[in-house]
Amino acid sequence: MSTLPQDLTQQLHDLYRHLHAHPELSMQESVTATLIEERMGVLGWRTLRCGGTGVVAILENGAGPVVGFRADTDALPVAEETGLPYASTARGTLPDGTDVPVMHACGHDTHITAAIGAATLLTERREDWSGTVVLVFQPGEETAAGAVAMLADGLWDKAPRPEVMFAQHVSNGLAGTIRLSSGPAMAMADSLEVTVHGTGGHASRPADTVDPVLLAAHMVVRLQGIVSREVSAQEAAVVSVATFHAGLKENIIPSQAVFTVNIRSLEQSVRERLLAAVRRVLSAEAAASGAPEPDVRELYTFPLLANDPAETARVTTVLANTLGADLVAPRPAQMGSEDFGALPDALGIPGVYWFFGGLAQEVIDAPEPTPSNHSPHFAPVLEPTLSTATTAAYAVIRSHLA
Template sequence: MTLPSTADRVREVLLGLDDIMLAATTLCLAVHADPELSGEEEHTASRLAAWLTADGFRVTPGVGGHGVVGVLRNGEGPRVLVRAELDALPVEERTGLPYASTVRAPGPGGRDVPVMHACGHDLHLAAAAGAARLLARAAHLWRGTLVVVGQPAEETLQGARAMLEDGLYDRFGRPDAVLAQHTAPFPAGMVAHGTGALMAGSLSFDVVVHGRGGHAATPHLTVNPVATAAAAVGALHGLVATQTDPADRAVLTVCRLHAGDSSNVVPDRATLGLTVRAHAQTALDSLAEAVRRTVHAECAASGRVDPPEITLVSRSAPNVPDPSATAAVREAHQALFGAQRVASWPPSMATEDFPLFGDAGREIHGFAGIPTVYWMLGSVGPRQWRAAPGRTPADKLAALPPNHSPEFAPDVRSALPTGVAAMVAAALDRLGSR
């Protein structure tokens, strides 16, 4: 007997795509209109849990916070984990969409902030849910175990670690492959794969610079932390050029500086927030040490005895998908979409905690040799593409609203079916054949 090829199985599963698109689209729009910040994803998690339960998955909520795990066992075979994110961002939506978010929620410091799915997590979630439903209905075409994970707190780089520390792999099994996709502003209907480090690793620091407050009229009697912090910012922004190999891709950006509440009072302290990103772990380690050394030096130069407080807030490893598994999934995508709809993706300085599900998280979950596959999903519809200024594709790509923009608006009608189909093809490539 000749077993059907992966391409044949994918095509047969996708015969049911039209039947599930209304429900998947409704889920996507509902999640978009009702976004929740990192760590607060209760309603989003409940929506995913209800969806997976209806499809026969054994669902466990509350993993690592509001994480959801759905398991569908279908005989002996590989265990494949599909991951999607639950959380949104503190961004005020300006898309003009009829389902645009008007949600405000308590943010840092207890003040209300606007909330928006400005990074496509709503679409990732709906695509994973749609793929799960199609695969559940076509269980006669594959064997193994499908695990669907709704991960909280990706935007704060805390959710993957929390789920793994809560025993994700011990409780639900070590996966033989972990799959994820992410929207990006290029034409919908396309996917893109990269080689090597697809995304950077990152380190985020909070810094407190101490001074001695007083009157603005007598600066000689104070130690002004504003001046110290400003000097530190200037020195920090020069570290990439002096502390890393020119061949390494790395950035260091100070994104927050706050001190004082009055123009005639020297404050006692100033706070900084900064991020370091690089594609090589060695560059990250070098810059982290340079950050600590530089801040301490500037504070010492100010004459203040109290040392600065430097706190590592979050970290992520470089996102390096497994070359062999990626090549196989790319071939599956080319067989499904055609080579012209499968592009190459250049390395990015964006970051994500997805690598922890693979070998980058070995210190947490204790397993080695877990291949990850991660690809980009086009989100720009034909109307958006035509309206974007510029004559060339490069001009249009540069002009389109990027992820995290208040105007980021994936075209659900064209991007979601592609996302469902791409995940089905990837999962079937990794699962066993009956």
């Protein structure tokens, strides 16, 4: 049941459905950015573009603290399978020119909606507070490009510098609940593209070739041993290979194979050991096959996201008092990654990031695996998801204003 005014609830539902049906890929969120500018302009907020498709909305309301809040705006190359009447049928083009389906499979449409909802409450209730609110609608979170792009474009020279920053993310937890971590909240991540070189030839004469498929397969298998055999059980680490491409025909051994590696950790020392081990394995397997050294290209890097402990304690109290103590609980650090931390880190200010649940109890209790973020079946229920996220954002921002 929504705790917001009925007219605002309906507006947010309509906005969410529209955003969900019209997703855009990372750093291509032009239509989304224009929509945000229009909505925030109607509310009376000053807006400016930053980092290409990023939008900053500012509401100055007398003397007082400056508070920042970030909402990410990009979607993913996923074909939606939710069956919703407002399901996405959109398509987009990846940087390499590949045509792909697009879906808000990570729920960033809920983030935009909740931020605009909180902005609406702040505007309507501006006689109750004083200070300045800076809403950062950030592009490119999924590729770790957005925060970097906004900072490089002079975000904190163009916008008032906040004293504290907040952000939130929908999860596959129970709608209406909030979970947050104190200290490390989300992992560092490194993604690498590995190009394995061999010598191609006829599939009937493999002895005349250096088979990059077999070589890359050995690399992939050996990489899986790094975490289980080189990292302590008390240390968090993940090494995953999620793409593998080679060859065009079954009777031709290709001259190269390409795969990608995703590496995650919560400690810098572990990260360094993982990266060194990955490169050692790649080099050694190539040498064992008599192949050239593989080419390794860094695709992106996510920083560690760490919540300020003191500010987290204060935010937890605010959320518990607002939503109910039974709905707010601690959450262990996640191996997923986020670039939000780059925004407060650039100013040396505290940041706090929390998760709000998005699924109905019956979905969580179903015998099938619970759909998670990035799944083609991930479909947050509108309520109480949107009212909880909007209320949480408003309450936390408002609690830091005069």
